[in-house]
Amino acid sequence: MLNRVRSAVAHLVSSGGAPPPRPKSPDLSNAPSAQPAVPPEAPRSPPARAGSGSSAPAKTVEARASFSRPTFLQLSPGGLRRADDHAGRAVQSPPDTGRRLPWSTGYAEVINAGKSRHNEDQACCEVVYVEGRRSVSGVPREPSRGQGLCFYYWGLFDGHAGGGAAEMASRLLHRHIREQLKDLVEILQDPSPPPLCLPSTPGAAGSSDPSHLVGPQSCWSSQKEVTHESLVVGAIENAFQFMDEQMAQERRGHQVEGGCCALVVVYLLGKVYVANAGDSRAIIVRNGEIIPMSREFTPETERQRLQLLGFLKPELLGGEFTHLEFPRRIQPKELGQRMLYRDQNMTGWAYKKIELEDLRFPLVCGEGKKARVMATIGVTRGLGDHNLKVCSSTLPIKPFLSCFPEVRVYDLTQYEHCPDDVLVLGTDGLWDVTSDCEVAATVDRVLSAYEPNDPSRHFNSTYVRIHHFPTNACLLVHHASGHQLIGSS
Amino acid sequence: MLNRVRSAVAHLVSSGGAPPPRPKSPDLSNAPSAQPAVPPEAPRSPPARAGSGSSAPAKTVEARASFSRPTFLQLSPGGLRRADDHAGRAVQSPPDTGRRLPWSTGYAEVINAGKSRHNEDQACCEVVYVEGRRSVSGVPREPSRGQGLCFYYWGLFDGHAGGGAAEMASRLLHRHIREQLKDLVEILQDPSPPPLCLPSTPGAAGSSDPSHLVGPQSCWSSQKEVTHESLVVGAIENAFQFMDEQMAQERRGHQVEGGCCALVVVYLLGKVYVANAGDSRAIIVRNGEIIPMSREFTPETERQRLQLLGFLKPELLGGEFTHLEFPRRIQPKELGQRMLYRDQNMTGWAYKKIELEDLRFPLVCGEGKKARVMATIGVTRGLGDHNLKVCSSTLPIKPFLSCFPEVRVYDLTQYEHCPDDVLVLGTDGLWDVTSDCEVAATVDRVLSAYEPNDPSRHFNSTYVRIHHFPTNACLLVHHASGHQLIGSS
Numbered sequence: 001m002l003n004r005v006r007s008a009v010a011h012l013v014s015s016g017g018a019p020p021p022r023p024k025s026p027d028l029s030n031a032p033s034a035q036p037a038v039p040p041e042a043p044r045s046p047p048a049r050a051g052s053g054s055s056a057p058a059k060t061v062e063a064r065a066s067f068s069r070p071t072f073l074q075l076s077p078g079g080l081r082r083a084d085d086h087a088g089r090a091v092q093s094p095p096d097t098g099r100r101l102p103w104s105t106g107y108a109e110v111i112n113a114g115k116s117r118h119n120e121d122q123a124c125c126e127v128v129y130v131e132g133r134r135s136v137s138g139v140p141r142e143p144s145r146g147q148g149l150c151f152y153y154w155g156l157f158d159g160h161a162g163g164g165a166a167e168m169a170s171r172l173l174h175r176h177i178r179e180q181l182k183d184l185v186e187i188l189q190d191p192s193p194p195p196l197c198l199p200s201t202p203g204a205a206g207s208s209d210p211s212h213l214v215g216p217q218s219c220w221s222s223q224k225e226v227t228h229e230s231l232v233v234g235a236i237e238n239a240f241q242f243m244d245e246q247m248a249q250e251r252r253g254h255q256v257e258g259g260c261c262a263l264v265v266v267y268l269l270g271k272v273y274v275a276n277a278g279d280s281r282a283i284i285v286r287n288g289e290i291i292p293m294s295r296e297f298t299p300e301t302e303r304q305r306l307q308l309l310g311f312l313k314p315e316l317l318g319g320e321f322t323h324l325e326f327p328r329r330i331q332p333k334e335l336g337q338r339m340l341y342r343d344q345n346m347t348g349w350a351y352k353k354i355e356l357e358d359l360r361f362p363l364v365c366g367e368g369k370k371a372r373v374m375a376t377i378g379v380t381r382g383l384g385d386h387n388l389k390v391c392s393s394t395l396p397i398k399p400f401l402s403c404f405p406e407v408r409v410y411d412l413t414q415y416e417h418c419p420d421d422v423l424v425l426g427t428d429g430l431w432d433v434t435s436d437c438e439v440a441a442t443v444d445r446v447l448s449a450y451e452p453n454d455p456s457r458h459f460n461s462t463y464v465r466i467h468h469f470p471t472n473a474c475l476l477v478h479h480a481s482g483h484q485l486i487g488s489s
Numbered sequence: 490m491l492n493r494v495r496s497a498v499a500h501l502v503s504s505g506g507a508p509p510p511r512p513k514s515p516d517l518s519n520a521p522s523a524q525p526a527v528p529p530e531a532p533r534s535p536p537a538r539a540g541s542g543s544s545a546p547a548k549t550v551e552a553r554a555s556f557s558r559p560t561f562l563q564l565s566p567g568g569l570r571r572a573d574d575h576a577g578r579a580v581q582s583p584p585d586t587g588r589r590l591p592w593s594t595g596y597a598e599v600i601n602a603g604k605s606r607h608n609e610d611q612a613c614c615e616v617v618y619v620e621g622r623r624s625v626s627g628v629p630r631e632p633s634r635g636q637g638l639c640f641y642y643w644g645l646f647d648g649h650a651g652g653g654a655a656e657m658a659s660r661l662l663h664r665h666i667r668e669q670l671k672d673l674v675e676i677l678q679d680p681s682p683p684p685l686c687l688p689s690t691p692g693a694a695g696s697s698d699p700s701h702l703v704g705p706q707s708c709w710s711s712q713k714e715v716t717h718e719s720l721v722v723g724a725i726e727n728a729f730q731f732m733d734e735q736m737a738q739e740r741r742g743h744q745v746e747g748g749c750c751a752l753v754v755v756y757l758l759g760k761v762y763v764a765n766a767g768d769s770r771a772i773i774v775r776n777g778e779i780i781p782m783s784r785e786f787t788p789e790t791e792r793q794r795l796q797l798l799g800f801l802k803p804e805l806l807g808g809e810f811t812h813l814e815f816p817r818r819i820q821p822k823e824l825g826q827r828m829l830y831r832d833q834n835m836t837g838w839a840y841k842k843i844e845l846e847d848l849r850f851p852l853v854c855g856e857g858k859k860a861r862v863m864a865t866i867g868v869t870r871g872l873g874d875h876n877l878k879v880c881s882s883t884l885p886i887k888p889f890l891s892c893f894p895e896v897r898v899y900d901l902t903q904y905e906h907c908p909d910d911v912l913v914l915g916t917d918g919l920w921d922v923t924s925d926c927e928v929a930a931t932v933d934r935v936l937s938a939y940e941p942n943d944p945s946r947h948f949n950s951t952y953v954r955i956h957h958f959p960t961n962a963c964l965l966v967h968h969a970s971g972h973q974l975i976g977s978s
Binding site for chain 1: 669672683685686687688689712713714715718719720721722723724725726727730797798801802815816817819823825826827828829831834835836837838839840842843856891893895896
């Protein structure tokens with residue numbers, strides 16, 4: 001059932017096509033698919049012409065891979081070619097003359113020279129309107145734009161092993177979030193605690209038994225109070241999962257090759273939700289102070305989760321890997337000696353006698369940027385990767401990767417902000433070569449060189465940053481000079 | 490093999506008996522069991538005479554259950570009876586006239602009235618000498634006390650469902666730690682990084698091939714550097730596991746009834762290691778500032794670990810529980826409606842349609858002190874509980890409980906301390922009724938009422954604390970007025 005619903009949702013939020021008949025999914029049949037909630041997007045930059053450069057001849061599959069850049073870059077065909085030029089490494093930013101991005105968002109990117117044929121990273125910046133799907137009281141109400149919700153959305157998608165997943169996520173993840181929020185429109189606007197239980201369908205509750213709506217006044221003494229904020233967090237978490245499942249369903253198509261880290265920001269009803277699945281990073285710089293808004297998910301930071309899974313489900317290791325960690329690869333001649341190891345429950349190290357199965361390759365190995373799961377992938381959360389296999393093997397790696405983000409919430413109404421405060425999102429390319437403090441210092445230096453009212457200052461500061469430390473992609477979001485201004489941005 | 494080794498170790502560290510013949514465990518046969526490394530303990534306070542009070546007649550099993558209090562309390566038979574008196578609730582502290590505990594340790598306890606017949610909590614304070622078992626170079630060396638190591642040890646054990654586990658842990662856990670450290674004596678005293686690989690046995694390496702000792706200069710470029718500190722952490726972690734396995738092996742005996750939270754502190758070579766498995770708490774008060782040295786492991790804080798296990802191993806739920814969390818119990822008549830839930834990957838909440846299996850009892854339910862795993866136990870880490878079953882069921886709960894502690898390290902050489910700085914260990918009874926700040930304030934107020942050189946000030950301050958906020962047990966450790974003094978305490 002869950003899969004059927006998810007399939008329907010996946011279809012709904014995909015860019016093309018009307019929803020399929022879903023006689024058993026009444027909840028979804030009310031979705032206003034005929035009136036897209038998000039205004040139709042401008043066509044994305046066209047795919048690059050394969051083989052136009054001087055590099056090695058493209059394989060057929062590469063020629064078919066889409067290469068597009070974020071719409072807001074408004075790249076001409078010439079600009080697109082330059083963006084794809086590994087030798088020149090032109091920094092791309094939105095034109096200063098065009099329509100500005102919301103919240104004075106700046107953006108800059110540069111191709112990661114030599115790493116892949118095309119830039120596999122994507123970015124997205126949207127204002128999304130959410131129309132409620134149902135009434136909490138169970139009585140269907142007329143759709144009315146006035147009763148909907150709006151959220152601001154920024155996303156960075158760091159692709160790997162192909163650009164398909166990042167491209168798909170940048171096109172659809174915010175629609176999955178919108179889809180998850182549709183049930184919550186009325187609840188989030190009602191200051192009373194969310195109802196713990198809702199009637200099954202809008203129509204069914206027309207059998208209007210008010211006991212169907214079990215609110216917090218229920219007779220159960222030990223019920224938890226659930227906040228509005230945690231509903232938004234849950235909606236974002238499930239949206240990531242639906243996005244990932246849609247990729248699984250469509251993975252045969254060339255457009256969903258590879259995987260991507262996803263770092264997205266949702267601003268809704270006064271709060272900033274930063275959701276991170278991967279090794280990108282978000283920080284807020286508030287009056288010079290750095291507030292980390294994410295943490296990185298890598299084989300090192302997620303070692304114990306990975307090892308526990310390998311321990312509980314040894315079949316996932318295919319007889320090729322051991323869930324134990326060793327500080328280096330063991331050599332066969334060391335059998336019987338005593339080697340340092342860590343099990344899934346340990347943070348410290350201890351010695352163990354080396355047995356035959358310890359000679360298998362460790363599930364988690366390496367350090368820092370060289371850390372790998374199954375000797376293959378250096379990041380442990382994200383979207384896609386459904387086809388990813390261990391090198392020279394048929395063993396799938398996906399079971400060890402999680403599509404779930406960690407969501408951190410920042411309540412904008414709780415803090416005073418000055419005009420130069422920013423939220424910075426960067427893929428690992430940025431953070432590999434610079435630190436939080438250096439980013440904050442650069443932002444401060446560049447912004448202060450402009451008049452406070454100069455509308456180009458945020459664009460340019462991003463550009464300068466990227467120019468000095470070439471990286472894949474970076475979004476610089478200026479979140480206005482005081483919380484009272486945010487709502488009207 | 491591992492089990493055999495563990496069984497041997499368990500036997501070794503148990504209070505009685507010589508080690509059994511272990512022809513295939515040469516590592517252990519070198520243990521100096523004939524010369525106990527820890528000086529023989531004074532006999533513990535004798536068991537209370539069952540049925541001597543006015544309460545209901547004791548069952549046979551209760552009469553057999555040991556009731557002892559920590560040796561350092563030096564309780565007379567009369568004192569022991571008073572300690573067991575639920576009406577009087579006399580506060581017990583070590584006599585001020587006797588031999589003081591190391592590091593000016595203060596201690597106070599009071600029975601948790603009405604909760605259990607006897608006080609199920611225990612405490613321990615020891616100075617433990619560790620004699621090295623082997624030479625890193627593989628050449629057996631003569632035992633010499635001069636080459637050993639000493640650690641200071643404090644432990645609090647909050648028992649439940651019987652006092653056996655807490656009593657056994659207070660008697661043996663430090664011996665398990667000593668056993669784990671025996672291999673490390675030479676390594677920890679050598680300033681060079683620990684060898685990643687050791688020869689299999691001291692004798693075998695007498696075939697003196699130096700390549701058996703694979704040090705950090707190995708040709709592998711991607712080897713991890715392991716710190717001395719992480720070896721001690723690993724030793725403590727494994728000691729907890731061995732202790733728990735010994736309890737499993739001996740659980741048929743009456744002395745290992747129930748389970749216990751374990752909070753222990755090891756001071757070794759300038760560093761304080763605080764290992765916590767359960768809901769006790771340790772804080773350091775440094776110049777009025779509070780440094781948390783532990784976190785509590787409860788059904789709420791470990792929800793996602795528990796749910797993941799239930800999700801991956803549904804057979805552990807026995808068809809009686811669901812791994813999903815709901816904010817309250819679902820009623821059968823709500824089938825088909827939509828209820829808030831959290832899955833193992835989620836921190837937020839979302840609605841799902843209620844299906845038949847959602848009517849099962851949630852694996853994790855309740856809030857705060859009422860939170861429970863399988864509707865039974867309110868703590869998720871600790872030792873023992875091997876016989877614990879779901880109420881009115883044969884379903885074991887132990888698979889969901891972890892015996893592994895979280896170990897935090899505090900480097901005493903890195904900080905300046907003033908005379909009133911303390912380390913406070915308390916079971917949940919203390920923290921339920923007071924906060925970290927209140928404890929720090931009370932310590933400050935009481936200590937400053939004494940002359941700095943008054944040797945009774947730490948004892949008394951503990952007593953005052955306990956007197957005001959009756960709780961099970963509390964250790965107050967004064968860690969000296971400057972790191973340079975620590976080594977000679």
